[in-house]
Amino acid sequence: MDIKAITFSYDKKVNTLHGVNSTIDSGKVTTIIGPNGCGKSTLLSVMANNNHPQSGQVLLEGKALADFKPKELAKKLAVVHQQNNAPSDMTVEKLTGYGRIPYKSLFTSATDDDEQAIEWALACTNLTDKRTVPIDELSGGQMQRVWIAMALAQKTPFLLLDEPTTYLDIYYQYELLELIKGLNRAHGMSIVMVLHDINQAIRYSDIIIAMKDGEIVAKGTPSEVITVQTVKEIYGVDVVVKNDEETGMYIIPIGI
Amino acid sequence: MFRKNKKALSFISVIILLILVSIQSALTGSIKVTPFELIHGLVTGTNDQVAIIKDLRLPRILIALFAGAALSVAGVLLQAVMRNPLADPGIIGVSAGAGFMSIVVVAFFPTLYFFVPLFAFLGGALAFFLVYSLSWRSGLDPLRMILIGIAVNALFTGLSQGLGFSGSALTQSMSQVMTSTLTMKKWSDVDVLLLYGTIGLVLAFVVYSWCNYLALDDKTAKNLGINVNLARLVISLVAVLLASVATAVAGLFAFVGLLIPHIGRSLVGTDHKVLIPFSALAGALLILTADTLGRTIIAPNEIPASIIMAVIGGPFLIFLLRKSDRIYGH
Numbered sequence: 001m002d003i004k005a006i007t008f009s010y011d012k013k014v015n016t017l018h019g020v021n022s023t024i025d026s027g028k029v030t031t032i033i034g035p036n037g038c039g040k041s042t043l044l045s046v047m048a049n050n051n052h053p054q055s056g057q058v059l060l061e062g063k064a065l066a067d068f069k070p071k072e073l074a075k076k077l078a079v080v081h082q083q084n085n086a087p088s089d090m091t092v093e094k095l096t097g098y099g100r101i102p103y104k105s106l107f108t109s110a111t112d113d114d115e116q117a118i119e120w121a122l123a124c125t126n127l128t129d130k131r132t133v134p135i136d137e138l139s140g141g142q143m144q145r146v147w148i149a150m151a152l153a154q155k156t157p158f159l160l161l162d163e164p165t166t167y168l169d170i171y172y173q174y175e176l177l178e179l180i181k182g183l184n185r186a187h188g189m190s191i192v193m194v195l196h197d198i199n200q201a202i203r204y205s206d207i208i209i210a211m212k213d214g215e216i217v218a219k220g221t222p223s224e225v226i227t228v229q230t231v232k233e234i235y236g237v238d239v240v241v242k243n244d245e246e247t248g249m250y251i252i253p254i255g256i
Numbered sequence: 257m258f259r260k261n262k263k264a265l266s267f268i269s270v271i272i273l274l275i276l277v278s279i280q281s282a283l284t285g286s287i288k289v290t291p292f293e294l295i296h297g298l299v300t301g302t303n304d305q306v307a308i309i310k311d312l313r314l315p316r317i318l319i320a321l322f323a324g325a326a327l328s329v330a331g332v333l334l335q336a337v338m339r340n341p342l343a344d345p346g347i348i349g350v351s352a353g354a355g356f357m358s359i360v361v362v363a364f365f366p367t368l369y370f371f372v373p374l375f376a377f378l379g380g381a382l383a384f385f386l387v388y389s390l391s392w393r394s395g396l397d398p399l400r401m402i403l404i405g406i407a408v409n410a411l412f413t414g415l416s417q418g419l420g421f422s423g424s425a426l427t428q429s430m431s432q433v434m435t436s437t438l439t440m441k442k443w444s445d446v447d448v449l450l451l452y453g454t455i456g457l458v459l460a461f462v463v464y465s466w467c468n469y470l471a472l473d474d475k476t477a478k479n480l481g482i483n484v485n486l487a488r489l490v491i492s493l494v495a496v497l498l499a500s501v502a503t504a505v506a507g508l509f510a511f512v513g514l515l516i517p518h519i520g521r522s523l524v525g526t527d528h529k530v531l532i533p534f535s536a537l538a539g540a541l542l543i544l545t546a547d548t549l550g551r552t553i554i555a556p557n558e559i560p561a562s563i564i565m566a567v568i569g570g571p572f573l574i575f576l577l578r579k580s581d582r583i584y585g586h
Binding site for chain 1: 469471472473475476478479480481482483525526527
């Protein structure tokens with residue numbers, strides 16, 4: 001996926017993104033980090049074709065997102081949003097099945113492919129035994145897994161997630177990150193996500209993109225991007241970067 | 257398992273009640289007959305009393321059934337489009353817009369009588385467009401939508417009533433549309449409602465999956481490849497068609513489109529595949545019951561069904577507003 005000179009503004013006065021250029025490598029886990037208001041979620045929504053840039057374009061397999069038919073794009077790229085709503089009496093299976101919408105028209109019924117994709121999505125997210133449960137009986141972590149299951153049922157090479165760990169307690173945060181990493185490792189899905197926690201970004205990303213004020217400041221492997229200098233520059237926070245043989249790399253904030 | 261049973265039980269109950277009330281409605285009133293006399297008379301055509309029932313009471317029953325079905329399904333569709341359980345064609349002015357255009361045609365262009373449903377549709381669509389566009393502020397705020405709907409409703413109701421004062425010839429045609437007693441309905445009225453109503457109900461069922469998808473957030477639906485704007489437009493047009501033709505033929509009924517879908521959701525769930533047919537049946541039952549009660553409790557005088565509906569619907573709206581934050585499970 002190629003991001004070419006994206007400029008975006010919500011009110012057409014102040015630019016949220018200033019000519020952002022980047023490339024998202026296929027088969028990698030890429031995490032976008034940065035302080036509040038830096039434009040990281042906006043960039044993700046431009047990549048998801050939910051926001052349309054004032055100039056520049058995002059190319060997927062060499063074709064601009066805007067040139068895809070909606071259903072064609074939904075077969076290439078699935079998105080899990082930070083906040084989602086669905087009727088509370090829907091079952092897990094039914095909502096997961098919505099991921100098959102791109103493969104259907106108003107008049108077609110479910111095919112074997114649909115059923116297999118749903119089974120697979122439920123198995124990946126460990127929801128097979130919850131399939132008949134209405135979603136209002138699920139915990140926050142389970143609910144977030146249902147939204148991921150729906151995205152997986154789309155059978156896309158790309159999966160975008162906007163702050164998927166928000167509102168979850170620490171156990172479910174790591175459960176979710178393990179799930180996402182597993183999808184990448186086992187099925188080769190290209191993952192792009194926005195995270196707040198730098199240590200989570202270090203642990204679960206192949207590539208980190210660091211943003212500030214609507215621009216990309218640094219991009220590379222965690223050890224290339226997360227240094228004392230870049231964290232100070234981006235967040236204004238002093239940190240110590242540690243490299244432990246057992247736990248790997250991590251940072252500790254020590255002040256501002 | 258319990259959920260399944262509850263759904264089936266709800267359907268069976270409504271269908272049985274519908275049949276019972278229909279029979280009761282056909283038999284009672286200023287002319288009373290026994291079931292045997294009714295069937296015998298309808299088949300042989302030799303009973304004068306049954307002939308009157310056939311000419312006056314049966315059209316009325318059919319119109320009550322279809323208007324009830326059309327209005328409650330219109331309510332279901334509008335609620336799906338606006339993602340707001342308070343959207344009702346009677347409350348947000350769609351029916352008033354349709355009623356106004358009907359009056360204009362009946363009063364000024366009586367030769368176009370056959371096209372009244374078409375003009376009613378244009379009036380309903382105009383009212384809906386006004387409410388939708390004026391209440392859109394990067395999303396539809398439920399309260400804002402209701403307030404603008406009330407304003408649009410008041411506008412068209414006022415215009416209609418204003419017309420009523422402009423000449424005595426208009427008053428009669430106007431009161432027929434505005435007060436919606438179901439008296440004096442002919443088989444030609446049934447034909448109109450049956451034709452457009454059936455088209456509308458079939459279309460409503462065809463788009464049930466779109467109604468379901470609109471319960472998702474717009475961005476989620478878009479990422480699934482759904483053309484959200486197209487779905488909204490199509491569903492809205494079907495809803496306006498149903499509400500307008502019901503208003504043009506049967507008159508203004510508020511609250512059916514509010515009450516029935518709400519009860520439907522608690523009985524059969526939010527899946528529109530089930531909710532739409534259930535609402536059609538239950539809406540038909542409600543209006544027919546209201547009309548039958550209205551013409552029997554103080555016979556030989558009549559209380560219009562719309563007035564009975566308003567008396568039931570008003571308190572129910574308050575009840576809904578009191579617990580509206582729980583609807584849709586948000």
